[in-house]
Every structure is written in structure tokens, then in C-alpha cells.
Amino acid sequence: MALLELNNVTKIFGGLVAVDSLSISIEKGMIYGIIGPNGAGKTTVFNCITGVYKPEKGKIIFKGKDITGFSSHKIANMGITRTFQTIRLFNEMSVAENIMSGRHFKSRQKWWHGIIHTPFYYKDERANWLKVKEYMELFGLARLAKMTAGSQPYGVQRKIEMARALATEPELLILDEPAAGLNDKERLELVDTIRKIRDMGVTILLIEHNMDLVMNITEYISVLNFGKKIAEGKPEDIQNNPVVIEAYLGKEEEDE
Amino acid sequence: MNTKNIVYYGIFLFSLIILPFFLNSDWVSVMTTFIIYSIVSLSQDIVLGRAGMFDMGHAIFFGLGAYSTAILNMVYGWPILATIPIAIILPIVASIILAAPIIHLRGDYLLVTTIGFNIVFTQALKNNVFGITGGPNGIFGVEPLKILGFVFSSQLSIYYLAFFILLLTLIVIHNLETSKPGRALHYLNLDSLASECIGINTRFYRLYSFALSAALAGLAGVVFTLQFSAVSPGAFNFIQSVLFFTIVLVGGPSSIPGVLLGTFFMFVVPEIFRQFAEARYLVFGVAMILIMIWRPKGIWPVKFGRIPNYLTKE
Amino acid sequence: MEIFFxxxxxxxxxxxIYALVALGYTMVxxxxxxxxxxxxxxxALSAYIGLVTVMQLMGALSPVLLIIATFIITMILTSLGGLILERAAYRPLRxxxxxxxxxxxxxxxxxxxxGIMLIWGPMPRIFPASAVPNANYNIHGVYISLMQVLVLVISFILMVALYLFVNRTKLGTAMRACAIDxxxxxxxxxxxxxxxxxxxxIGSALGAVGGLFIGMYYRGIYFNMGWIYGLNAFVAAIIGGIGNIPGAMLGGMLLGIFNAFIAGYVSSSWSLALTYVLLIVIMILRPTGILGERVAEKV
Structure with missing residues (x-):
């Protein structure tokens, strides 16, 4: 059984079909890529999966369960978390507090712990902060713990966002253009990090414009154009697929 | 809490304890009201500062607490002590019923709707709904609180009662800001969508902040009734809500010292300048503008980074 | 039926009057x-400026000229007030x-x-009767005063003028552009x-006309009347859809009629409360007002 399955998902914005009966299937443990030209509807797909948008038609099935139309927090709690194309951190807060937000669901504190601190509270609080420490160490953020997230350089902010998403201990991690705005060194680091995350048993779905990166790390790719899937397959097949080259790769060469 | 903060709070609380011995009873009464308003402002801050919802109708919950005690005591003859649970629960229920349908509204729309609630609330009090609110003049002659034979009738005893409630409020808010629910409020305030996508039920925590702040405001309302032995609609009208709203923003949203300073600035300072009569509010308006220009985040802005020490030490 | 009309x-x-004041809120x-x-x-300030102007010029000018002069002077001075407000209180905080x-x-x-209270005192001030047009017409049992006709005609002209300004001039187009992005x-x-x-x-000048109308129509003005008239006008702007100019006009009219019918048929002591019940209902059902647009958040 696939971990995540999209069946004929369609999303329409005021007459414009942003995603047109898209079906994909992601196996557990994979690094799956979605590529396509600008405006192809990739981010919209992510927004449908994470419950930000409700698709007009089709089904989204996660671990055999229909999650179509679920609210975002419910989907996150089921094990799907994401990063954003335009980084969305809690800018005024510290790096550690940002990552702690990912522990929200895993923390077993109840509403009354916001009023009275019981012995359980202290135990739970400590356990979760130590988890945060682990994730900070994993991403090399430990010495920045107390620093304000919003004042960090772009590459670091990307890491914080990934650490935050990972702190929820997801089964599926969705990365929306993780390499955007990174320099070459940071991009290499990112490849390592993504592999490391996958080796922790997390399935990864990503959108990326950087072709080297996509071809390098993904195991399976779907290509979108105007909301429709025009091809899918292994990276090497996609690279040689004439339809894809025409729709996307060729065009990109012209751009550059 | 680090050592510096413990020292600061220690000095602050100790000053409040010894203060009445240096003041005449008029000023003890002013300070009692200051403490009551501090509690309301701290509770307003939970919704406005922490959860970031523009609630400009907070006097409703304060008033509901005050009126619950006054009505149950004067109309139904309950002892004051027995009215306290109702004066907490009723504002909680009201806050959830009022906030639930509008909680998703964007900032300014929420602000306008809460103003609307407040005006309806005071109009209802003025029009003597159910014949129990006493109309425009309110209710007079509420009995003092009695606990185990002790009667809180002197100004000094009410001062220390108010102080006790403030202490309680400070503990609750400290517990809030170092817990999962308290952090959730900051997260959803700073980025509601990102919060949802990492699994925070933003709607639940928005209502939670309303309920918690309504409970504290209701409790402050009880002390208000005891302080004046009376309640009237004017003490809970929309202008009062504007005052609480302003206190939080002038002092520093999410910042306990900021809100306390804000209350002092907006409430005690005008009392000190009482001899300048009307002109003081004019000066006040000027001060509000200048503070916002110089310190847009308030006099004592919040500092984030409340993380345990073992995180930064190897 | 007569009560109705x-x-x-x-x-x-x-x-x-609400609509004129609401336009100031909505445009800003x-x-x-x-x-x-x-x-x-x-x-409220404009009403006091108007009162002072009337008192100073009364007797020196014919009744018609007096009204025209009062309007012009009040509009200019109130606009100046609006300019100072923007410069001192809002621009530094943009x-x-x-x-x-x-x-x-x-x-x-x-x-x-x-400031009004310090200058003119806390007691209400009364517009002199001789400065206000006071003819009355009886049309099939419905009374209309000359003042009402004046309010309706002048407001209508001003709103049409504003509409043309916003939609037909370069500056008006720039204003709409700024409102969008x-x-x-x-x-x-x-x-x-x-x-x-x-x-x-423009907002202050329209508000000045509103303030003068309040003074001349109700005659009594008081220092803190700005709150309640302002709030009602603001509600009108919200009901119409804040930021939307025709919305403010529509909202003002609807609110005025709603208020009048509540006062006429229900009870004036509940009129204020019901106004805000209406506001709350509209906020719940259609948060962006009648003519406001829904905006989706870009993710």
C-alpha cells in the first residue's frame, strides 16, 4: 500500500483549473519529486495535501485513510508536515522556540497545564526541550538556540523550518522548493540533510526548480504542466522524455 | 525564570505589600483600583498581546464578573463567597459563546465586532434586562466578603484581597507563558497558517485564550464590586475596553512588566495629576502618540527566548 | 403608512449624515x-468651528450667504485639522x-x-435658530423640513462629486491604486x-459637512459627541464594506433608515443596541460587508 495517494485531485480557482485530475502515488521511504514550469500548480498540490485548500474533486488518501478536506492541524497530527516556499518562521521568537512549536502535538500537556504546573508538566516540558536540542544538533543550530529566528541568514532559516517540521516526527515531510535562495555549498549540505532525514525513515515529497538537485536525490518524479501530469518516472527517464523536455527543460534553458 | 527576574518581581511584590503603610486611605483606594485594573489588563493581554486578537470588548467579561456577584448577592441573597465561582464561570461561558462565531475574523473586523458586543452589553445593563441589573444607576450596597468569620470591609483588607488575586494572576500567566498552550498562542499569533501546518488547532487555542482571560477578568470584577460595594454600566462600557486595549499596547504586548507599567501610566498617573483636571487627558493623548512613535512595541517590549538553561549549556 | 414615510x-x-462621515473612515x-x-x-470639532463661524458672521451676511460661508470656512479648517492629524499622528507610524x-x-x-472641552466647556452648545433654515413642508401628512431637504440634496451632490472624482480623475485613480496595493x-x-x-x-471636508449638518439638524452639540456619531458612521462603513466608497454611502443610508425605523416602531432605548446587533450579524454572515470583496490569503 502506498503511503500517500492522490486520486483525480482537482482544484479550481474562480474558473481556472490549477490542478487537473492529478493522480500520484508515493511509496513509504521514497524521495519523491514534483517538477514543472512556474504556475504548473505544484504548490497548489501541496496546499491540497496539507489541508490549506480543499480540492473540488478527487481523494487524498494517507496510510489508507481518506484525509480529503481535513483541517491542516489534523493532517499534521496524522504525520504530514511541510515547509513553505516563502519561509514562514515565527520571526520574533528564538530558534529553539521555533523548533519547539513542532513538538506541540507530541507534547502531552493538557489545557490546564497552561494554568497549573503539575509534576507531569515538568517531566513533559523537559523531554520535549531535549528533543528540540536533538533537532538543533542534527541541523547544526545548537549555538543559535537563543537567537531570534527572523534575523538569521536565509540558509539558516531554511534549516530552522526543516527542523521545525521534522520535530513533529512526521511520516511524510513535504518540502516546497527547499533549495530556493541557497548557495552551492548550502545546496550540497541540503542534499545530505534530505538523505539523512530519509534514512531516519521519513518519506519525502519535494518541489524543486534546481534540476541538478532533483535529478540527484529523487527516486521518482512527476512532471506537471498547467495542472496536469504530463509524465512520471525515474529521474533518468524523465531527463530523456521528449514531452518533458519540450514543456519544461527546453524552456528553462531558454530562460537562462 | 532567571535570578534577575525573581529579584525584580520580588521587589515589585514587596513594595505592593508595604505600600499601604505609607499611604492615606484615599491612595490605598487608588492603589486597590490600580491592582484591579492591572489584573484586567493582564487578562486582556492574553487575548490581545499573546494570541494577537484585537479584542476591544474586554470590559464585558470584567463587567459580567462584577455584575454576577452584585446581582446574586443583592437580588438573590447569596453570600459573596458563593458568588465567586459563578463570577468566573459565567464570563468563561459568555466568552466562548461570543467568540466562537467570530474567532476566524481578520484583525479589524474582530475589533469592530467586539466593540459591538460591548455596546450591546452596556445597553442591556442600562435597559435593566430581566429587571435585575438596576438600569443606568446600577446596583448599590453590595455586602462585603466574609471568609470564616473575617469580614473584608476595611479598605486595607480589600487592598490585600486584590493583591492576592494579582499574585494569583501573575502565577497563572507565568505558568501560561512557559507551557504548551501559552506558546501555542504566540505561534498562532505570529503565523496562523504555519501553526496549523505543524499541528496546532488554532481555533481551539484562540477560544482557550478568550476563556482564560475572561475567567481572570471576571475574578477582577468580583474585587471591583467589593471595592465599591456597587456596580454601574459606566464602569464596563466600551470606553473602558478601549482603556484596557490601550494599556496593553502602550505597556508592551505579551510583557508582564510592560502591562503593569502601562496600567500605572494610564491609570495611576492621571490620578497623580488630578489637580490639572481636564487638561491631563489632553496631555495623555499626546503622550500616547509620542510613546507609539518612539516605542512602537510599547514601553517595555516583550523579550522572547524563554528557553531552559540546559539547552544552551553543553 | 404616514409613520412609515x-x-x-x-x-x-x-x-x-452617517454616509458623509463614513466616507472619511472608509477612504482612510x-x-x-x-x-x-x-x-x-x-x-465634532467641525460642528464647533461651524458654530463659532456662524456666531461671528451672523448679521454681517444674508442668511444664504451665511450658510455658504460657514460651510466653506468649516470645510477648510477641518481639512487643515485632518492634515495635521495625518502629519503628526499617523505618518510617523506608517x-x-x-x-x-x-x-x-x-x-x-x-x-x-x-481640546474641545477645554475651549468650549463640557456643557452642550446650541446652534442659533436664526442661522438654521426653518421652513417645513407637509406632503400628505409627512413633514419634511427645509433642513432635511438641504441635507439630502447637498449630500447627494457631494457623493456624486466624490464618485466622479475617484473614478474619472487621475488622482482618483491613483487613490484606488493605492488602496489595492x-x-x-x-x-x-x-x-x-x-x-x-x-x-x-477630502475625508475631513466631507466629515465637516456631516458635522455641520449634525449641528444644524439636531441643534445641540457637545464635546464628546464625536464618539457616538463617529462609531455609528464607522459601523455604516463596515456594513457597506470598509474601504469601499459606494459601500460607505449605502451603509450610511441603510443604517440611518434602520435607526429611524427602530426608533419609530420599537423603542429608542434599544436603538443603539440593535444597531450593533445588526453589525454583529453582518460581521458573522458576511465579514467583508455588503459591497466588500473577499480576499483569499496567498500561501
């Missing part, structure tokens, strides 16, 4: 996304958190309100400061 006339009159909200809490007090500007607006409101407008070479200043001048 009588209340309709009364409602349209007060509705026109459109370009600055700021609730200008001081606008109501500016309207980049600050939004709530800081709200506090600044509340501070400005406090200054104007208490200030940064994009700036990049297109629009002088955003000029647009904001114009907005305050």
Missing part, C-alpha cells in the same frame, strides 16, 4: 488600512506595527475631544504621500 425621510436624512482605511478613530472627533497606529489614533481622538502604486510612480494627504483632506 415619515421615518423613511428621517432615516434618509440621518443616513446621509482604503489607503492606510487604519481605523481612524479620531475622525469622529474631527467631525512602518510601525498596525496596532501602534490604532493607539496613536485613540490618542489623537483623546486630544481633540478634550500601495507598494505597487509607488513603483508605478504614484506619489503615495500626495494620495494620502488628498484622502485626509
Amino acid at each position: 415619515q421615518q423613511l425621510v428621517n432615516g434618509l436624512t440621518i443616513g446621509s 482605511y482604503g489607503v492606510l488600512k487604519l481605523i481612524n478613530f479620531a475622525h469622529g472627533d474631527l467631525v 512602518k510601525a506595527p498596525r496596532l501602534s497606529a490604532v493607539v496613536s489614533a485613540l490618542g489623537a481622538s483623546m486630544i481633540i475631544e478634550n 500601495q507598494d505597487a502604486a509607488r513603483l508605478m510612480g504614484i506619489d503615495v504621500n500626495k494620495v494620502i494627504v488628498t484622502t485626509f483632506i
